[in-house]
Amino acid sequence: MKAAKFKYVAPRSLEEALGHLGSDPDAKVLSGGQSLMPLLAMRLAAPSVLVDLQHVPGLNAIEDIDNAVRIGARVTHRAVEHSELVARRVPILSLAARHIAHPQIRSRGTFGGSTAHADPSGEWPTVLLAVGATMHLQGAAGRRDVHADDFFVGPFTSSMEPAEILTQVSVPATWDRWSFQEAAVKAGDYGLALVAAVASVENDTITDARVSVGAAVGSVTRLREVEQLLIGAAPDLNTAERAARVATDSVKPISDIHGSSDYRRNLVGSLVKRAIVELKNGA
Amino acid sequence: MSATPQERLEVSISINGRRYKAPVEARKTLADFIREDAHLTGTKLGCEHGVCGSCTVLIDDAPARSCLTLAAQADGHRVRTVESLTEGQELNGLQRAFREQHGLQCGFCTAGFLMTATALLEENPTPTRDDIVETVSGSLCRCTGYQTIIAAIEQAAAEGAADTQKHDEQEGDVL
Ligand SMILES: Cc1cc2nc3c(=O)[nH]c(=O)nc-3n(C[C@H](O)[C@H](O)[C@H](O)COP(=O)(O)OP(=O)(O)OC[C@H]3O[C@@H](n4cnc5c(N)ncnc54)[C@H](O)[C@@H]3O)c2cc1C
Ligand code: FES
Ligand code: FES
Numbered sequence: 001m002k003a004a005k006f007k008y009v010a011p012r013s014l015e016e017a018l019g020h021l022g023s024d025p026d027a028k029v030l031s032g033g034q035s036l037m038p039l040l041a042m043r044l045a046a047p048s049v050l051v052d053l054q055h056v057p058g059l060n061a062i063e064d065i066d067n068a069v070r071i072g073a074r075v076t077h078r079a080v081e082h083s084e085l086v087a088r089r090v091p092i093l094s095l096a097a098r099h100i101a102h103p104q105i106r107s108r109g110t111f112g113g114s115t116a117h118a119d120p121s122g123e124w125p126t127v128l129l130a131v132g133a134t135m136h137l138q139g140a141a142g143r144r145d146v147h148a149d150d151f152f153v154g155p156f157t158s159s160m161e162p163a164e165i166l167t168q169v170s171v172p173a174t175w176d177r178w179s180f181q182e183a184a185v186k187a188g189d190y191g192l193a194l195v196a197a198v199a200s201v202e203n204d205t206i207t208d209a210r211v212s213v214g215a216a217v218g219s220v221t222r223l224r225e226v227e228q229l230l231i232g233a234a235p236d237l238n239t240a241e242r243a244a245r246v247a248t249d250s251v252k253p254i255s256d257i258h259g260s261s262d263y264r265r266n267l268v269g270s271l272v273k274r275a276i277v278e279l280k281n282g283a
Numbered sequence: 284m285s286a287t288p289q290e291r292l293e294v295s296i297s298i299n300g301r302r303y304k305a306p307v308e309a310r311k312t313l314a315d316f317i318r319e320d321a322h323l324t325g326t327k328l329g330c331e332h333g334v335c336g337s338c339t340v341l342i343d344d345a346p347a348r349s350c351l352t353l354a355a356q357a358d359g360h361r362v363r364t365v366e367s368l369t370e371g372q373e374l375n376g377l378q379r380a381f382r383e384q385h386g387l388q389c390g391f392c393t394a395g396f397l398m399t400a401t402a403l404l405e406e407n408p409t410p411t412r413d414d415i416v417e418t419v420s421g422s423l424c425r426c427t428g429y430q431t432i433i434a435a436i437e438q439a440a441a442e443g444a445a446d447t448q449k450h451d452e453q454e455g456d457v458l
Contacts, residue, residue, distance in 0.1 A: 007288035008309035102421025
């Protein structure tokens with residue numbers, strides 16, 4: 001299938017890109033195109049103008065800043081997967097990257113594109129919600145920062161304005177333990193259920209934790225009941241088993257041709273258990 | 284200087300070492316540019332929305348779906364297609380391995396598998412079977428059942444036969 005007609009522009013600066021978005025309400029950002037191009041081909045999206053970010057400077061870096069790793073919106077999945085800095089400081093991203101599609105998609109698809117797309121089955125949205133990342137947005141009026149809790153507001157919906165551009169994401173590197181779990185029918189497929197869990201641990205007690213679930217639910221969601229159970233508990237098998245039961249009882253899974261809600265409920269329980277066991281072992 | 288959005292634009296793409304320049308519609312995919320403007324029909328289109336992998340080419344040496352990239356996005360970049368693997372009638376080692384291991388039947392998917400495998404072997408000349416399986420999982424083949432494709436890539440790796448030769452840029456407008 002072929003896309004409907006649109007115009008294309010590849011601005012050389014962020015200001016210019018924002019100008020194009022601001023002057024036409026139907027203009028859209030084009031990053032890696034790995035989600036947008038299929039939507040265009042199937043004519044599920046029909047923007048008037050595509051504003052390609054590939055020549056916009058300042059969006060391609062992975063930087064170590066104080067307590068976080070800041071990743072530019074144009075950094076590819078593949079670059080995250082192979083980054084030594086990411087592996088050392090925020091290893092949950094390296095673990096999750098391998099689950100995103102195939103090498104042919106990872107070489108083009110971008111961190112910012114996936115985050116902005118807010119796909120409920122997306123590895124990045126699930127992980128960014130768990131770690132409590134901060135999205136850096138630029139609009140004509142200026143910059144603003146949005147915490148992941150306020151960013152992913154629904155299926156394929158973020159709290160970004162149409163004329164804003166996601167420039168970077170800051171991923172906190174302060175968690176002690178990390179785990180990413182995914183159940184998919186085959187390697188590279190979108191998962192049936194994803195679970196990301198992070199924790200701070202002192203003297204064998206979990207002092208803080210965040211757990212999120214993707215794919216099995218309508219939009220990426222924190223499992224707050226599980227988090228409450230974890231905080232103050234020891235990171236051990238008993239805690240993992242209790243967490244799995246709470247997850248199974250509290251998650252509200254979707255049902256579709258890929259899996260019934262009961263099946264996904266049990267998957268989420270199993271993945272939460274595996275995740276907490278991994279926290280126990282340290283990652 | 285600020286550019287204006289265009290519905291038609293002039294692109295210049297290096298394909299297999301030759302520079303192809305043509306005016307194209309903004310919505311034209313790289314796959315259609317390769318087939319219709321550069322007249323290189325080795326690259327096949329199955330699904331046209333990123334699922335089957337038959338359109339895989341190398342963009343700046345990385346494997347990519349040419350149906351999910353606009354010709355306009357590839358402007359100024361280097362592309363390699365299946366035609367780059369061989370000069371004339373002689374098959375390269377990877378292609379020969381596909382033939383010897385029966386890694387193809389109808390052949391529709393083959394160009395995509397060959398380019399995907401080329402990228403893998405250029406990056407990692409000694410892949411494990413798991414690496415190969417992971418890499419080919421991004422492409423669909425309705426004929427072979429995959430085992431023969433995996434065997435072909437294993438054979439090519441064992442023979443160190445990947446064509447890692449990158450063509451030198453030749454200048455000159457073809458279109
Ligand atoms: C076969 C296949 C399998 C896939 N499997 C998976 C998978 O398992 N897991 C997964 O997570 N993804 C998967 N994807 C999607 C892939 O990860 C995409 O790369 C990603 O979702 C979008 O990133 P992109 O850079 O390609 O963005 P694009 O497709 O260019 O853009 C996506 C959307 O985000 C907007 N946008 C992009 N960048 C910005 C920005 N900086 N600021 C504001 N808005 C922006 C665009 O306007 C568009 O609406 C798959 C894709 C394919 C084709
Ligand atoms: S034709 Fe491009 S992936 Fe199917
Ligand atoms: S050989 Fe026929 S689809 Fe692969």
